Amino acid sequence: IDRIDWKPDAVELGRFEHYMRKEIHEQPNTVRDALRGRLRLAEASAQFGGLNLTARQLRRVRRVVFAACGTSWHAALLGEHYIEKLAHLPAEVEYASEFRYRNAPLDDQTLFFVLSQSGETADTLGALREARRRGFPTLAIVNTVGSTIAREADGGVYLHAGPEIGVASTKAFTSQLVVLALLALHLGRLRHLSYDEGRRLIAALEELPDQIERVLAIEPQVEEAAHRMVQATSALYLGRDLNFPIALEGALKLKEISYLHAEGYPTAEMKHGPIALIDPATPSVFVAPRGGLHAKTLGNIEEVRARKGPVLAVGTQGDDQLARLVDQMLPIPEAHPLTQPILACVPLQLLAYHVARLKGCDIDKPRNLAKSVTVE
Amino acid sequence: IDRIDWKPDAVELGRFEHYMRKEIHEQPNTVRDALRGRLRLAEASAQFGGLNLTARQLRRVRRVVFAACGTSWHAALLGEHYIEKLAHLPAEVEYASEFRYRNAPLDDQTLFFVLSQSGETADTLGALREARRRGFPTLAIVNTVGSTIAREADGGVYLHAGPEIGVASTKAFTSQLVVLALLALHLGRLRHLSYDEGRRLIAALEELPDQIERVLAIEPQVEEAAHRMVQATSALYLGRDLNFPIALEGALKLKEISYLHAEGYPTAEMKHGPIALIDPATPSVFVAPRGGLHAKTLGNIEEVRARKGPVLAVGTQGDDQLARLVDQMLPIPEAHPLTQPILACVPLQLLAYHVARLKGCDIDKPRNLAKSVTVE
Numbered sequence: 112i113d114r115i116d117w118k119p120d121a122v123e124l125g126r127f128e129h130y131m132r133k134e135i136h137e138q139p140n141t142v143r144d145a146l147r148g149r150l151r152l153a154e155a156s157a158q159f160g161g162l163n164l165t166a167r168q169l170r171r172v173r174r175v176v177f178a179a180c181g182t183s184w185h186a187a188l189l190g191e192h193y194i195e196k197l198a199h200l201p202a203e204v205e206y207a208s209e210f211r212y213r214n215a216p217l218d219d220q221t222l223f224f225v226l227s228q229s230g231e232t233a234d235t236l237g238a239l240r241e242a243r244r245r246g247f248p249t250l251a252i253v254n255t256v257g258s259t260i261a262r263e264a265d266g267g268v269y270l271h272a273g274p275e276i277g278v279a280s281t282k283a284f285t286s287q288l289v290v291l292a293l294l295a296l297h298l299g300r301l302r303h304l305s306y307d308e309g310r311r312l313i314a315a316l317e318e319l320p321d322q323i324e325r326v327l328a329i330e331p332q333v334e335e336a337a338h339r340m341v342q343a344t345s346a347l348y349l350g351r352d353l354n355f356p357i358a359l360e361g362a363l364k365l366k367e368i369s370y371l372h373a374e375g376y377p378t379a380e381m382k383h384g385p386i387a388l389i390d391p392a393t394p395s396v397f398v399a400p401r402g403g404l405h406a407k408t409l410g411n412i413e414e415v416r417a418r419k420g421p422v423l424a425v426g427t428q429g430d431d432q433l434a435r436l437v438d439q440m441l442p443i444p445e446a447h448p449l450t451q452p453i454l455a456c457v458p459l460q461l462l463a464y465h466v467a468r469l470k471g472c473d474i475d476k477p478r479n480l481a482k483s484v485t486v487e
Numbered sequence: 488i489d490r491i492d493w494k495p496d497a498v499e500l501g502r503f504e505h506y507m508r509k510e511i512h513e514q515p516n517t518v519r520d521a522l523r524g525r526l527r528l529a530e531a532s533a534q535f536g537g538l539n540l541t542a543r544q545l546r547r548v549r550r551v552v553f554a555a556c557g558t559s560w561h562a563a564l565l566g567e568h569y570i571e572k573l574a575h576l577p578a579e580v581e582y583a584s585e586f587r588y589r590n591a592p593l594d595d596q597t598l599f600f601v602l603s604q605s606g607e608t609a610d611t612l613g614a615l616r617e618a619r620r621r622g623f624p625t626l627a628i629v630n631t632v633g634s635t636i637a638r639e640a641d642g643g644v645y646l647h648a649g650p651e652i653g654v655a656s657t658k659a660f661t662s663q664l665v666v667l668a669l670l671a672l673h674l675g676r677l678r679h680l681s682y683d684e685g686r687r688l689i690a691a692l693e694e695l696p697d698q699i700e701r702v703l704a705i706e707p708q709v710e711e712a713a714h715r716m717v718q719a720t721s722a723l724y725l726g727r728d729l730n731f732p733i734a735l736e737g738a739l740k741l742k743e744i745s746y747l748h749a750e751g752y753p754t755a756e757m758k759h760g761p762i763a764l765i766d767p768a769t770p771s772v773f774v775a776p777r778g779g780l781h782a783k784t785l786g787n788i789e790e791v792r793a794r795k796g797p798v799l800a801v802g803t804q805g806d807d808q809l810a811r812l813v814d815q816m817l818p819i820p821e822a823h824p825l826t827q828p829i830l831a832c833v834p835l836q837l838l839a840y841h842v843a844r845l846k847g848c849d850i851d852k853p854r855n856l857a858k859s860v861t862v863e
Contacts (some may be wrong), residue, residue, distance in 0.1 A: 181760050213571070216575050331493050370764055370766070
């Protein structure tokens with residue numbers, strides 16, 4: 112692998128005030144780049160140049176384990192759902208910093224992945240080396256070509272998202288989700304997933320760039336929502352099923368750049384404790400696009416309203432029932448159940464950005480944080 | 488099974504102002520009750536009356552899955568560690584509210600458990616029924632004898648902790664941990680765990696009641712710590728490995744009864760985002776008893792200090808290095824690595840109690856919460 116050194120200073124901000132906002136707005140293109148050359152339309156499947164595993168080897172997999180940190184850990188959590196839903200394989204996500212020391216049970220039928228935007232995250236590299244030391248083949252999903260993790264893994268997939276300069280990861284996250292969806296499609300089509308279902312997912316993935324454009328167009332509404340959030344003392348982000356990782360990631364963005372304490376929870380878990388926090392100064396952000404359990408989510412929102420908690424929601428365009436129930440709804444287009452979360456995370460990236468901007472924070476270089484954490 | 492109706496009003500508060508504090512102080516006895524009759528000293532193993540599974544059936548298990556909510560979910564997370572460490576079986580913990588709808592992959596070699604103090608938690612009961620519907624044998628770890636979950640499960644283990652009246656669960660949590668350690672011991676001794684290691688764990692479990700007494704005796708120090716915490720705007724709780732679930736549980740206690748937003752994180756994950764929150768009004772509570780990775784934890788604490796964050800720690804008695812590094816250390820006795828977390832959670836229960844008391848909160852009936860969540 113040739114090493115390519117990106118020169119951050121050479122990257123132009125153009126019409127944007129911050130790299131983070133620029134990178135959020137690049138996502139229609141970066142998602143397109145993550146898909147490029149990886150769709151096998153005729154077979155309703157996906158392909159990867161660098162996995163270095165044959166179909167026969169991938170068929171023997173009985174369990175998938177991911178190790179990652181921070182935003183990449185959230186991406187892996189959605190990857191777990193993708194793989195369980197499309198390939199019916201049990202998947203697990205480990206904190207890289209924990210995995211490297213706990214000698215977690217793995218066996219020869221376990222496929223092991225690490226995820227890292229930079230490819231230099233020390234904890235993730237440690238997890239990779241630990242898995243290699245134990246003799247497991249290791250795969251990596253990274254953005255930076257030629258990075259240490261890319262070089263040391265036995266195979267992997269690049270995000271091709273281009274240099275990410277804002278410390279809070281945005282476009283790398285959505286590219287990770289696209290790559291994980293493609294991997295799950297590939298594993299699924301080696302197993303029970305039908306040609307039709309595979310084609311439907313491919314069509315949904317191809318629609319993503321245009322749909323993300325439409326989400327980006329609601330930025331003025333997100334700014335209005337940011338004005339509601341900026342006075343909060345603390346916030347909860349709620350999502351269920353595939354939208355739970357999106358809630359976690361939305362909360363992390365807010366923490367990272369606005370220093371407002373937000374915590375993500377599975378929606379239905381709220382009543383088992385966190386709902387005690389709800390008061391008029393503690394808003395809840397529900398990631399609540401339409402779906403099988405939408406009525407239950409509406410019920411959960413009503414519980415928060417009854418306790419005088421302000422509520423924002425990311426919802427499906429035209430969902431008047433949800434819109435009436437909340438202080439403000441940020442609409443995303445109707446989409447395939449597996450790509451909907453990718454759309455749902457975009458307004459939350461913008462929300463964190465605008466809250467931080469209103470608070471006057473140093474968005475591209477938040478306090479206490481480094482872009483790539485190369486120490487333990 | 489005969490149904491026993493506990494009459495909460497008949498339970499005396501005695502010398503305690505609140506049920507929560509009374510129940511915290513009952514833990515030496517409730518832990519003893521969780522152990523009673525379950526140790527097989529001559530075989531360095533454990534036994535259970537109601538599992539309804541033979542040694543031969545348990546030997547065939549290849550994976551363990553837990554479903555639970557709230558505090559029980561945290562107990563299960565530690566159960567995962569116990570089972571992975573003692574029996575080398577991969578274990579997974581699901582949010583009951585999610586598990587019941589996601590049709591997660593399970594197979595015939597998966598052992599499925601639900602955990603619920605009340606035995607009436609709607610989400611957990613839903614998960615149990617879903618697993619039964621799919622034809623899996625189901626096991627339950629519950630406190631309330633004759634509860635719906637106890638009656639519907641195919642087998643299980645009672646906590647014998649007596650009625651828990653404070654809404655924030657305390658003694659049921661430590662009893663769950665003891666039962667999970669016994670289960671892991673049993674599964675381990677069907678596999679690789681040696682007689683010697685088994686005996687050492689049994690000895691450590693038998694020491695627990697006296698050790699918990701010693702932890703309860705530091706309550707005045709915990710009160711002092713509560714005075715430091717009460718002005719905080721928000722807090723982080725950090726622990727690694729077996730102490731990560733304890734950090735989560737400590738944070739949940741604080742949320743539930745003091746309405747102070749505290750979030751738990753794996754210690755090393757802090758630098759991947761949450762450290763941005765650190766400022767002089769945002770204390771960190773490290774669960775940091777001595778252990779293999781103690782030096783790394785000390786390094787993480789130094790990072791927080793460098794950013795002017797106040798630090799409390801639960802540490803091993805006599806750990807002067809830790810004590811010097813933090814604003815205040817709450818000491819717990821030196822213990823077996825697997826029982827140390829059970830000791831570490833006690834000061835955090837007391838801490839939440841005293842912060843809530845200083846804030847004048849209604850400790851036994853916190854706002855927005857019910858003792859047993861019998862709705863979805």
